[in-house]
Amino acid sequence: MSDQKQERVGVYVCHCGTNIAGTVDVVDVANWAAEKLKHQGVIIAREYKFMCSSLGQELIEKDIKELGLTRVVVAACSPHLHEKTFRTAAKNAGLNPYLVELASIREQVSWVHTDKVVATAKSKAVVSGAVSRVIENRALDEIKVPINPNTLIVGGGVAGIQSALEIANAGFHVYLVEREPSIGGHMAQFDKTFPTLDCSACILTPRMVEAGTHPNITLLTWSEVTNVAGYVGNFHVTIKKKARFVNEELCTGCGICQEKCPKKVIDDVYEAGLGYRKTVYTPFAQAVPNFPVMDKENCTYFIKGTCKACEKFCPTNAIDFAQQDQMLNIDVGNIILATGYDLFDARRVSNYGYGRLPNVFTSLEFERLSNAAGPTSGNIVLRDGKTMPKSVGIIHCVGSRDKNFNNYCSTICCMQGLKFAHLVHERTGATVYNFYIDMRTAYKAYDEFYQRVLEEGTLFVRGKVAEVTDAARNDREKGKLIIQCEDTLAGKQRRIPVDMVILSSGLQPRKDAKEVGKLFGISCSMDGWFTEKHPKLDPVATMTEGIYIVGCAQGPKDIPSSVAQGAAASARVLDKILQKEVSLEPIKASINKEACSGCRICNGLCPFNAIAFIADDMVSDINPALCQGCGTCVAACPAGAISGTGFSDAQIMAQIDGLLLKNLEIGNY
Amino acid sequence: MPQMTDERVRAGMNREEDPSLLHEVSMKTAGVSHLEMCIQCGTCGGSCPVAMDMEHTPRMLFAMLRAGMREEVLRSNTPWLCVSCYHCVVRCPQEVHIADVMYTLKGMAIKAKLYSDSTAPHFSQTFVDMVEAYGRSYEMGLASRHYLRHFPLRLPSMMPMGLGMITKGRMTITPKKIKHLDQLKSILHRAKQLELTS
């Protein structure tokens, strides 16, 4: 190294307030670097309270210009946060941004250690590694690629619909993919929405219709995304459009087929298991689109080979038993995931008796029960289908805030429990009890709604319900459901006999959230919700550029927040589209043709299909536009012929030597 | 500072609070007690089959532990009524080892001589004495000694049952002993010198 031209390296150690300086002796680290790494070219080492502040950045820019620095190491937080900041600073001062390295001494040192001596020593090693590495860095140029202005939105609940409309109204094309026969999501199942009690269908249907008829929206219902390739600006997506067995061109949505279909099955999705549907059906009257789908699993014709009642009666000959699944390929620049939530399976809390005791209902069942378009035409009745309850107990936190099930607060179920209390009171005059641990009614007009329900005479009991049982201990309890709990404010165990129990079940990630996350290259939190880029400052973006998450797919939330996120992500997407092009990290792999033996091992391994075999030269080659710099091929090549820019062997080996302090002159440490 | 009037004293205004109580109980409990995680939800008090006879529900007892009310907690009949049914334990949303905490409190109450009714502590002690003497429990000796001491008036009504048990051969008249009683004794002797504190 000594015979080469020596680089001029500047080292900048950040205090990050007390975040780093509280555990690491930053002055010592800077002095040490100036002295011990001098032989490697460190000509200046400074420490500063906040390197990321404009003063901190100016400090670096000034040194680059005045001292002629050719390399910069910033020992601060994780590169996730500020790599871009310091690279931009370098660029402003005329230094190639890729000649800057971040040494993470916050996330990887000060936040994970308590012993100051050890933490300081480790910081020195991390800095030393970064210095050795940065010397091996090469100047790189950003790659600019054009952005496809089309957007894919997955999930047509209220959040996805909002995103779609915002982008479509701005004049860009949207593909809205929904796996159910209609868009609408959970909101389409509700009767009233808290806290204002607007009719859910009345406010949602116009949006659904708008989305269904918008010239800029291609609506793909009964469809699912099966493959995603490419990167921000240039995603290639494969969509499976499941056979509806109804020709959408011919169908007028008259509904005669549904009427004539002789086969009735329990509707587990839209009616939450509380009602029936036909095997050729639209889930509800206002469905968008309003062409039916045929449920092949249950259709008599598909099972027994005879029936075809629908075909006989369809006035436009739209029924098509020969229809096949279709695979569509589309190109989009950005993707928004709005896949929503599943309801917690209340059968798991066996002490609440759901599934065993007929008159225990879940929240979604109650929504259908109270919905004028539901199986009981909005009559709140017991499972026998006719008796009105005289007393109702509503249990909060079912499956939420419980280490045995989900350890988080589902956010909406307190308000939803209050909504139920109001509806029961209004429609049946029954005595209503709400059992809660804490009443969580934050946000605008929510606590006022709580007070309204208090005023209506709902009896609140502070205590998590212990069990719901039909084992009566006395005549008062005979034939009733008994809710046993501790009234923690009265300090007494109580047994309250009621006719009906409603479980305010929590929200949980979609059953397939992990697989969907994988498909789109994003991760899930421990609880299973999609992980946002930053919990406070970047709540709708993800770690994968060009992929956004909105609504309950990101975590439990109410309709207003879901809608707000839907709109927020659209703003981010429009920003990208209007930039017309995006700069990509120039971190790519390339193959040294001389070294390549033509074994083709790498070809099948690339997850982005970026490697092709050039038969003429008998070597493999990487398409830089497709390569994402993941490094799979680099590690796999038996000939060591592939190297990744930004992650060359020389860089990595130098960094390891640096970390191990092998770069220090013997006896110098 | 206002003078402590008798009323204020009686109202507990000068109660000594012991902020270390919660931690102490947690540490002395087998397993990882999670006692400090209690969110006062009342699932335990709601689940408990004997809550009707308890002076404090388990939840309330844990609030008192937090409040450092050492005497009141150790005098409470609650731990002694616990039948170890583990209903509260499996339902507790915070995985508090409630039944084990009850055992800890019993042990602490015995050491501090703070229980209000001696029936339960004496029963446990009698049982333990039998086990230490024979290595096995001895229902006959246990029942007769215990009932004579605590429920002499109930003995007549118990007689038919006791007799039934004996005539049906379900109560042995002589205790059984294990072979290596010495070994057990030295283990227990050593164990008694040890305590769980951290």
Place this chain on the structure above:
Amino acid sequence: MNKYLLYPGCSMDSSAKAYMESLNEILEPLNLHLEEIKDWNCCGATEYLGINLIPAYSLIARNLALAAKQMNPVNGTGGTRTVVAPCSACYLNLAKADYYMQERPTLGAKVNEALAAGGLEYKAGTLDVRHLIDVLVYDVGLDTIRSKVVRPLSGLKVVPYMGCMLPRPDYQHRWSDHEHPTELDDLLRALGADVIDYPLTTECCGGHMTQIGPETAFELIRRLVADADERGAQMMVTVCPMCQMNIDAYQNEANHFFGTNYHMPILFFTQLMGLAFGKEPGDLGIGVELVSARNALANIGVEVPVTQEPAAPRKKDEGLPMPRRWTKHEGRKEAVK
């Protein structure tokens, strides 16, 4: 042959000798071999834990240490690391000591320090502690059990009473559910009995309260017996000596206390297995219960088997559909997660 180590527990040769006798009768037909842990001692029931913690756990751990020493006989035909306890309280104590010694390593270390004074040691996790019914349902299997039935118990209306300490706290996720486990139901059904859904199946029998606060215990006994009676049961079936003792021996006192007149016999499940396998009642300890099971047992074999009622035609106003019941399979999967 299925081979296990047996921890019988103190009551098996006194108050619950019917349990032991009936267990011995069913071993051979099920091809089970139980080898008693040599010189085992009392597990301390629920009493020792309240007096002094480390001695209590050391008392239990001596049994585990002895069992671990015995688990691989030098020239035997394959050892076993499974300890079977027929008593729920013993099962829980053994399982709990094994579990807590791992969860709280300080506890494990102290207990071993005490064991060392007796020349013993126990490494937590060495053994698998299981209850008898667990082994019968999951190792022997319901199919095998069903195949041994020569006298189906049809016509005998029973409530399965699991008791509290068996399915809870369930450190090793062995049971289908903590509140409404189905193992005993399934087993009794395999014997042909008419099993009545019993929501109180895991409620407490009163435990030691019969000794120290009888009135509290009487109330717990009353709840159990009254509900079984209300549901038309001819007898309760138990898996635990303490439950059997409390419900059987104290039922009359409880009747006396509340002015009721229940007559609800309670037998061990092994006794019913023996009967179904064609064994003689006398060999199964039947007759030593204080609340006699004679009348209830008169139903076995003499009644014509109930035939399946034809499905009623669907009425117009058929009410709303019920959710599917939570199955054991789903339950197990969640628990292992």
